Amino acid sequence: MNSSPRRGRRPGSPDVRAQILAVARDRFHREGYDGVTMRSLAADVGVDAALISYYFGSKRGLFAAVLEISVHPADILAKLLEGDLETLPQRAVRTLVTVWDQPEMGMPLLSAVRAAVADPELAALIRRGLHRELIDQLADRIGGADAHHRAGTFVGQIGGLVFTRYVLAVEPLASMTVDEIVRTLGPALRTTLFGPVAIPARRPHAAAGPARGPAPR
Amino acid sequence: MNSSPRRGRRPGSPDVRAQILAVARDRFHREGYDGVTMRSLAADVGVDAALISYYFGSKRGLFAAVLEISVHPADILAKLLEGDLETLPQRAVRTLVTVWDQPEMGMPLLSAVRAAVADPELAALIRRGLHRELIDQLADRIGGADAHHRAGTFVGQIGGLVFTRYVLAVEPLASMTVDEIVRTLGPALRTTLFGPVAIPARRPHAAAGPARGPAPR
DNA sequence: GTAGTTGTTCAACCGTGATGAATTCTTCGC
DNA sequence: GCGAAGAATTCATCACGGTTGAACAACTAC
Structure with missing residues (x-):
């Protein structure tokens, strides 16, 4: 892109772009996408609202930039x-x-999920x-x-945990401890990954259910 | 058509409120909350935007009214x-x-869930x-x-199905058939309701897990 | 110096939901 | 019937949202 050596004005003594990003990050996480207006944000930084558009193109661009520096799920997934x-x-x-429990x-x-919806x-x-990643x-x-x-x-079951505990905050999931959740949800997840297609503990009510699938390996 | 929409009350008894509600219902479901603007909706119905506020108080009031006539989950839950x-x-x-599969x-x-988020x-x-209900x-x-x-x-797992299949539409859940979903998710749900706290199919790797809880009844 | 590039602000635009006043129709007491 | 009360409808306007183009300021390169 930039073929010529750096011409033109140098970034202001304080790096305004970074400042905007920092304040935006804070406020987006605290107040959500709609709760933050460009004007109020600009006022917070002590700058004109147009400058935000200048740097990030649009409000969504700014939000995307905030997400970029806030969310890195890939490495956690890889470790798992x-x-x-x-x-x-x-x-x-x-x-x-x-x-998710550490703010x-x-x-x-959470704000990423909210925005995605x-x-x-x-x-x-x-x-x-x-x-792809998971x-x-x-x-x-x-x-x-x-x-x-x-x-x-x-993944659907895991997503359900996120949705009900963090987005909707429905009880009792919202206030269960980590251990309690692992205890109750863990076995279900094991069943999904390794279990048979129908748990044989009781009569599976063979009528409607197409209970036989590919062999459970 | 009507080139000069006269001011004041219309003759006869056209049920404009119901008309607004019907069009709003359609458009909200198709275009989502933000996709529908009061002015465009009013134009669709052939009416001034202020009339919507008059009848429903606010845009959210209108949306609530639409939900009211669209969503009745309670009876289904009761049957279940x-x-x-x-x-x-x-x-x-x-x-x-x-x-959920029938539009x-x-x-x-879906629009209810989206709005709730x-x-x-x-x-x-x-x-x-x-x-309370479930x-x-x-x-x-x-x-x-x-x-x-x-x-x-x-409920969290059920919610996860809704979230991943319908809101996020992540594959393969989004295009699995009813039977396939019942086959893979059903056993996990059985485990959740009736199962032991740890499935004994393989060695539960006793180390880290607090695998013992209240007796599985 | 002068030209060119970048950072920053200002004023304005257009679209949003909301509100209060003005106008017209219906209804109901007499 | 008449006239007043009230309901239904539009209009003009407000405050506020994000975005944009022109102007200006600061700085670098030649």
């Missing part, structure tokens, strides 16, 4: 998948809850991310004919 | 809980997917609804010491 497959369900739940991580993630393009971003890899590791179905369902 | 507890997981999944029901529900008051509504009742039916934890986790 590296470990022992047997213990993955418990570890996944524990890691997820731990990460410095949870708030950015409202904005189809952001939703597509998350959708693709989940699929579901495909997980399916590879568990193997078997219905690996993708199991992996997808697994 | 009436049936045999043993088959509840499968039936719940099947009912949920069936309902006449699914779109309203953006608006804390609506979120509180859904939160309370889920808790979790408490379900906990009563399954009984036992950790009934509430199990019920909450159950």
Whole structure:
């Protein structure tokens, strides 16, 4: 891009772009996308609102930039998948809850999810991310004919935890401890990954259910 | 058409309120809350925008009215809980997917969820609804010491299905058939409701996990 | 110096939801 | 019937949202 040596005015003595980003980050996480207006944000930084557009193109651009510096899920996911497959369900739940429970991580993630629900393009971003970084890899590791179905369902269950505990905050999930959640959700996740297609503990009510699928391996 | 829309009350008794509601319902479901502007909606109905405020107080009031006539989850939930507890997981999944898959029901529900994510008051509504109508009742039916934890986790997983399949539309969940979903998610839900705290199919890797909880009844 | 580039502000635009006053129709007491 | 009360409808306007183009200021390069 910049072929010629640096011409023109140098960035102001305080790096205004970084300042805007920092304040925006704080306020977006605290007040949500709609709660932050460009004018009020500009006033906070002590700058004209047009400058934000100048640097970030638009309000959404600014939000995207904030997300960029706030959310890095990929490395956490990679760590999870590296470990022992047997213990993955418990570890996944524990890691997820731990990460989301600390506000410095949870708030950015929450605002990201909120924004994604409202904005189809952001939703597509998350959708693709989940699929490539998590579901495909997980399916590879568990193997078997219905690996993708199991992996997808697994992610769905994890997503449900995020949705009900953090976005909706519905009780009792919202105030259960990490251990309690691992205890109750862990076995279900194990069933999804490794279990048979129907738990044989009681009569599966064979009538309507197409209870037989590909062999549970 | 009518080139000079006269001021004042219209002759006859056209039920304009119902007309507004019908058009709003359609457009909200198709274009989402933010996609519908009061002016464009008013133009669609052939009416001044102020009339909407007159009838419904505010845009949110209109949206609430649309939800009112579009979403009645309570009766469906009641039916579910009436049936045999043993088959509840499968039936719940099947009912949920069936309902959400038909656009006449699914779109309203989806726009409700979307709105709830953006608006804390609506979120509180859904939160309370889920808790009173579903979790408490379900906990009563399954009984036992950790009934509430199990019920909450159950609802969380169901919510995850909604979130990932319908809101985020992440693959492969988004294009799995009803039967496939019932097959993969059903057993996990059974585990949540009735299962032990750790599935004994393989060595539960006793180290880290607080794998023992209240007896599984 | 002068020209060119970048940072910053100002004023304005257009679209949003909301509100109060003005106007016209319906209804109901007499 | 008449006339007043009230309901339904539009208009003009407000405050506020994000965005934009022109102007100006600061700085670098030649």
